[in-house]
Amino acid sequence: xxxxxxxxxxxxxxxxxxxxxxxxxxxxxxxxxxxxxxxxxxxxxxxxxxxxxxxxxxxxxxxxxxxxxxxxxxxxxxxxxxxxxxxxxxxxxxxxxxxxxxxxxxxxxxxxxxxxxxxxxxxxxxxxxxxxxxxxxxxxxxxxxxxxxxxxxxxxxxxxxxxxxxxxxxxxxxxxxxxxxxxxxxxxxxxxxxxxxxxxxxxxxxxxxxxxxxxxxxxxxxxxxxxxxxxxxxxxxxxxx
Amino acid sequence: xxxxxxxxxxxxxxxxxxxxxxxxxxxxxxxxxxxxxxxxxxxxxxxxxxxxxxxxxxxxxxxxxxxxxxxxxxxxxxxxxxxxxxxxxxxxxxxxxxxxxxxxxxxxxxxxxxxxxxxxxxxxxxxxxxxxxxxxxxxxxxxxxxxxxxxxxxxxxxxxxxxxxxxxxxxxxxxxxxxxxxxxxxxxxxxxxxxxxxxxxxxxxxxxxxxxxxxxxxxxxxxxxxxxxxxxxxxxxxxxxxxxxxxxxxxxxxxxxxxxxxxxxxxxxxxxxxxxxxxxxxxxxxxxxxxxxxxxxxxxxxxxxxxxxxxxxxxxxxxxxxxxxxxxxxxxxxxxxxxxx
Numbered sequence: 001x002x003x004x005x006x007x008x009x010x011x012x013x014x015x016x017x018x019x020x021x022x023x024x025x026x027x028x029x030x031x032x033x034x035x036x037x038x039x040x041x042x043x044x045x046x047x048x049x050x051x052x053x054x055x056x057x058x059x060x061x062x063x064x065x066x067x068x069x070x071x072x073x074x075x076x077x078x079x080x081x082x083x084x085x086x087x088x089x090x091x092x093x094x095x096x097x098x099x100x101x102x103x104x105x106x107x108x109x110x111x112x113x114x115x116x117x118x119x120x121x122x123x124x125x126x127x128x129x130x131x132x133x134x135x136x137x138x139x140x141x142x143x144x145x146x147x148x149x150x151x152x153x154x155x156x157x158x159x160x161x162x163x164x165x166x167x168x169x170x171x172x173x174x175x176x177x178x179x180x181x182x183x184x185x186x187x188x189x190x191x192x193x194x195x196x197x198x199x200x201x202x203x204x205x206x207x208x209x210x211x212x213x214x215x216x217x218x219x220x221x222x223x224x225x226x227x228x229x230x231x232x233x234x235x236x237x238x239x240x241x
Numbered sequence: 242x243x244x245x246x247x248x249x250x251x252x253x254x255x256x257x258x259x260x261x262x263x264x265x266x267x268x269x270x271x272x273x274x275x276x277x278x279x280x281x282x283x284x285x286x287x288x289x290x291x292x293x294x295x296x297x298x299x300x301x302x303x304x305x306x307x308x309x310x311x312x313x314x315x316x317x318x319x320x321x322x323x324x325x326x327x328x329x330x331x332x333x334x335x336x337x338x339x340x341x342x343x344x345x346x347x348x349x350x351x352x353x354x355x356x357x358x359x360x361x362x363x364x365x366x367x368x369x370x371x372x373x374x375x376x377x378x379x380x381x382x383x384x385x386x387x388x389x390x391x392x393x394x395x396x397x398x399x400x401x402x403x404x405x406x407x408x409x410x411x412x413x414x415x416x417x418x419x420x421x422x423x424x425x426x427x428x429x430x431x432x433x434x435x436x437x438x439x440x441x442x443x444x445x446x447x448x449x450x451x452x453x454x455x456x457x458x459x460x461x462x463x464x465x466x467x468x469x470x471x472x473x474x475x476x477x478x479x480x481x482x483x484x485x486x487x488x489x490x491x492x493x494x495x496x497x498x499x500x501x502x503x504x505x506x507x508x509x510x511x512x513x514x515x516x517x518x519x520x521x522x523x524x525x526x527x528x529x530x531x532x533x534x535x536x537x538x539x540x541x542x543x544x545x546x547x548x549x550x551x552x553x554x555x556x557x558x559x560x561x562x563x564x565x566x567x568x569x570x571x572x573x574x575x576x577x578x579x580x581x582x
Binding site for chain 1: 325328329330331332347349350351352353355357359361362363364365367368373376377379380381382386422
């Protein structure tokens with residue numbers, strides 16, 4: 001196995017060894033359960049609004065936050081990261097492997113629930129299925145940006161979970177709705193912008209232009225990679241005699 | 242040390258190392274290069290490290306070559322900070338730290354030459370000892386990682402527990418698992434932070450003999466300890482750190498002998514202790530002799546001179562020496578003296 005493969009493997013194993021994996025699975029199941037209730041109540045034609053409320057606004061950032069802050073941050077906190085960092089591997093490769101795990105796991109946990117929820121809410125007909133898959137694709141790209149951003153946060157600070165929650169709940173949840181300018185720094189708005197382009201549906205009044213959304217998410221992913229690589233390259237142990 | 246003749250009489254002790262009296266802030270210990278390398282394996286030049294207003298390491302300079310060197314000091318002296326700087330996990334606030342000829346901080350390629358056994362850092366408990374060694378081998382990019390992991394596990398005597406999760410290990414077993422991970426790529430430089438913590442006596446003896454063997458093969462081994470007996474039994478040279486400063490360095494017995502303002506004490510058993518005492522007191526370097534409970538105790542300010550004097554003096558008086566023992570030459574006495582200064 002290559003060094004990067006070993007990092008991916010051990011990170012995945014570490015993630016599934018933590019109790020928070022249960023929390024992630026419960027969160028991922030939440031939209032499906034709500035979709036089931038909507039189905040039992042006769043279904044709905046408002047798939048974009050429901051997926052925005054159930055997934056993009058709530059579950060997606062929380063799942064990405066838990067995963068992103070765990071892949072590096074938890075290892076730094078419990079000291080196991082040292083064994084990974086005292087190896088002759090360029091730190092950018094370590095950052096890349098960690099971010100790939102975070103993004104991949106977020107996609108695996110979020111895309112199936114989006115598809116299931118969409119099908120439960122509006123059925124599996126041609127048009128509604130197109131909306132569901134368009135949204136699922138946008139969630140995958142947005143989830144990658146979230147996961148990469150939170151991975152960088154985990155590499156930067158031991159309080160990544162708190163900072164990430166503050167960003168998700170305050171910045172995206174409150175300020176983005178009140179102050180128009182903050183939308184340009186909102187992964188949620190960019191995700192909705194892509195979803196609007198790929199579903200052909202209005203995904204919310206505040207959603208960004210698709211091109212700006214794509215650029216913004218690419219910048220977040222690229223900047224997160226640079227920050228994570230740099231943070232690992234300048235990593236210093238937090239203990240002292 | 243117990244023998245019919247003091248070993249020093251027939252085998253002169255080596256000349257004192259480079260520890261300059263009286264314990265300067267910065268001294269250099271033997272700086273033999275790595276095999277096939279024109280530079281010292283480990284090199285610190287005026288290195289300091291501080292955290293805000295707290296100085297953890299203060300202006301330390303030394304160089305190390307092959308052999309076992311003990312980094313000795315009380316808890317909080319700066320040993321872990323030094324080892325973290327040497328292993329590239331901490332940047333020095335001032336000065337230069339080089340390992341295998343490269344800057345220790347910011348250059349991951351040093352880890353091809355370095356194996357680290359940290360004290361506090363946890364090992365992933367969900368891995369078995371073998372999996373941990375294998376992971377280290379894969380991260381090192383070894384071509385036959387599995388064979389290297391098996392070798393490392395056998396070397397640290399962890400074969401029986403190799404496939405149990407590390408979270409079920411005792412502290413000593415965890416230390417050995419860490420050592421297996423550090424040895425898996427056969428590094429030329431080994432840095433160990435309190436490696437004997439939690440080990441039982443049998444494990445300690447095994448680990449010590451293992452480290453001695455590796456040093457004999459030309460490896461550079463630096464280990465920290467606050468237990469003098471460990472350093473005394475294992476190390477060729479010692480670096481004594483106290484309050485972030487290098488209090489002394491070199492062969493610890495040599496350091497001890499450099500303390501000319503402090504008497505050395507020997508106990509002697511012979512066929513005629515009284516006559517031997519009177520003969521020895523004629524030498525100006527001997528300034529005290531006591532006979533307590535049938536054991537002759539001699540005080541001298543010239544360790545090497547005494548070891549040369551005792552055998553001829555006894556022979557000239559027709560006295561048979563049964564035992565000559567330096568009583569205060571332990572690292573404990575050296576260390577407590579250094580700390581007081």
